[in-house]
Amino acid sequence: MKQKKTIVITGASSGIGRATVERFSQEGWQVAATMRKPETSSDLASLPGVRLYALDVTDERSIRLAFEAITNDFGTIDILLNNAGYGAVGIFEEATPEQIKRQFDTNVFGVMNVTRQALPLFRKQRKGKIVTVTSVGGQVTFPIYSLYHSSKWAVEGFMESLHYELAPLGIAVKLIEPGPIKTDFYGRSQDLVQTDIADYSTYMKTALKNSNAAGEEAEGPEVVADAIHRAVMDDSKKMRYPVGKNAANLIRLKRFLPHAVFFRIVRRVIEKA
Numbered sequence: 694m695k696q697k698k699t700i701v702i703t704g705a706s707s708g709i710g711r712a713t714v715e716r717f718s719q720e721g722w723q724v725a726a727t728m729r730k731p732e733t734s735s736d737l738a739s740l741p742g743v744r745l746y747a748l749d750v751t752d753e754r755s756i757r758l759a760f761e762a763i764t765n766d767f768g769t770i771d772i773l774l775n776n777a778g779y780g781a782v783g784i785f786e787e788a789t790p791e792q793i794k795r796q797f798d799t800n801v802f803g804v805m806n807v808t809r810q811a812l813p814l815f816r817k818q819r820k821g822k823i824v825t826v827t828s829v830g831g832q833v834t835f836p837i838y839s840l841y842h843s844s845k846w847a848v849e850g851f852m853e854s855l856h857y858e859l860a861p862l863g864i865a866v867k868l869i870e871p872g873p874i875k876t877d878f879y880g881r882s883q884d885l886v887q888t889d890i891a892d893y894s895t896y897m898k899t900a901l902k903n904s905n906a907a908g909e910e911a912e913g914p915e916v917v918a919d920a921i922h923r924a925v926m927d928d929s930k931k932m933r934y935p936v937g938k939n940a941a942n943l944i945r946l947k948r949f950l951p952h953a954v955f956f957r958i959v960r961r962v963i964e965k966a
């Protein structure tokens with residue numbers, strides 16, 4: 694009988710992570726669904742092949758313990774999906790040092806911490822894929838997301854460079870770049886920077902309304918789960934997988950239009966009254 698493959702998913706409690714757990718379970722995979730509070734997602738544990746593990750990407754001990762338990766339970770790991778992340782949203786001047794740090798602790802150092810935990814195993818087996826959910830916002834920027842974009846641009850650069858040293862060891866790097874997707878990203882997960890400075894108040898109100906509207910009108914997380922499955926099954930050298938309405942077009946427009954023209958388009962959408 695063919696050995697079942699194992700995927701480890703971070704941030705599996707909701708949105709894209711949760712949809713991906715469901716998708717890989719349906720495909721007959723062994724799924725290590727990791728999250729900060731497994732007790733709140735116990736329904737996932739009843740899906741075929743799925744086991745839950747406590748893992749906070751900002752807590753190195755919890756990462757180590759989760760990986761020990763996962764390799765004990767499943768024997769090996771084939772795919773790491775770095776998915777956990779959130780957006781700090783607001784005016785940069787008004788963000789607290791704690792908000793800035795937490796954004797990078799989770800979205801950047803969290804990805805590095807978890808990846809570093811997987812590497813010795815992937816290197817030993819000369820096989821493995823590191824799939825990371827970055828964002829269209831890892832290539833393009835919008836107003837009031839400066840902290841989020843800088844974190845996702847950091848991860849894009851980190852992973853792109855990392856792929857050179859890992860390729861000779863049989864380890865592949867893939868980046869999933871969703872556009873707006875309707876999840877808790879625009880709700881409970883959003884870390885809203887408080888606006889007190891009058892100079893920014895109208896700008897912030899308008900930009901927040903328009904960018905949250907994009908999330909409201911967006912597709913569900915299943916389209917991203919599909920793209921992740923495609924990336925996992927794709928043994929070609931393709932690295933980037935834009936996903937969602939207009940995601941690929943946006944990246945293309947930014948690349949080929951003069952930047953001043955591109956910025957005018959963004960302003961027209963996000964700053965419209």
Ligand SMILES: NC(=O)c1ccc[n+]([C@@H]2O[C@H](COP(=O)([O-])OP(=O)(O)OC[C@H]3O[C@@H](n4cnc5c(N)ncnc54)[C@H](OP(=O)(O)O)[C@@H]3O)[C@@H](O)[C@H]2O)c1
Binds near residue numbers: 708776803871872
């Ligand atoms: N939705 C979009 O429009 C969109 C677009 C592009 C990229 N993305 C990216 O997609 C990924 C998933 O987001 P989503 O849209 O599915 O939003 P979501 O529903 O809010 O899910 C975010 C997940 O990340 C987890 N998380 C946050 N901090 C964590 C930590 N320190 N350790 C472990 N898990 C942590 C959350 O866990 P808790 O349940 O414990 O809070 C939750 O499971 C993120 O990296 C996000 O940046 C989203």
